[in-house]
Amino acid sequence: MRPIDLARGHGLSSQAVRNYEEEGILPPAERTPHGYRVYTHLHEQALRTFVALIPGHGHSTATAILRAVNEGALDEALALVDESHVQLLKDRQTLTAVEKALHALAPTERSPAGRMFVGPLARQLRIRPATLRKWELAGLLHPERDRETGYRVYTADDVRDAHLAHQLRRGGYLLGQIAPLLAQVRAAGGVEPLNATLGEWRTRLTRRGRAMLTGAAELDTYLRDFPQSQAV
Structure with a gap:
């Protein structure tokens, strides 16, 4: 030819x-x-x-x-x-972990109301305040600062992300793995819109496998x- x-x-x-x-x-x-x-x-x-x-x-x-x-x-x-194939398996495991973490969130954690300081949020999650600060340094959370006191103030979205990060950490995920997942949640506009995205994500993985x-x-x-x- x-x-x-x-x-x-x-x-x-x-x-x-x-x-x-x-x-x-x-x-x-x-x-x-x-x-x-x-x-x-x-x-x-x-x-x-x-x-x-x-x-x-x-x-x-x-x-x-x-x-x-x-x-x-x-x-x-x-x-x-x-x-x-190893990467595909990791992607499947990540998707499964995100789905489990989202389902494990209580309705009040999915759409929390109000703002919280570091102490109350840490107590709610049953972790140390230092852990929240560590998550912030890793890019998981983005708290604001109170103008008068300089204390960290967590918005409703931050509280949601903190609960989601907590679930993923309990599932064995590293901070570096969690940060991009939370970025997807924020980009989707919250947990509920992400549910459809997760379905599309699974479809893409299936196509890749085939x-x-x-x-x-x-x-x-x-x-x-x-x-x-x-x-x-």
Whole structure:
């Protein structure tokens, strides 16, 4: 096949195919006596595999996987696949933890009223005031300051986030993991709007998992077609 023949089947340009070869996504092409590239079924399967891997692993990781295979580093390629699956599992566990934490919040904690100082909030959560200050430093909470006394004042949203952080900490999550989750709650405008977001999040994870299966099937086909001296 010529570059244009391979490109047309995937809606690409000839230059894109040449770029993929230069990046190591495709194995090196043979050349005619006049220097023109000649692609084979192997190159077609490599491109099909790359396209199939992207939805589940992302462009960068898909590139790294194909490059490793084409360089004969099969263990490295499979390790990259494993890392994507590990990340997907972590994302599923994070989603489950957020759902459990949200469901564990009492209605008054989901939509608390009024403002609180550090002492009363700490007593409500049964933690030390120093813990709340630590959460603030980690970016979990953003209390205001009383103009007269300089004391921390927690708004209704801060109280909600403190309760949610407490639930997640009890679930074993680190502060660095909790901060972006609370940012999502704030961006969604609270807990209730986030419920729909969580459903969409789970749908995306499911799609990613299915995409990984599709990519794995194409990768397995490519490995079976690949020269045995390099792929096994």
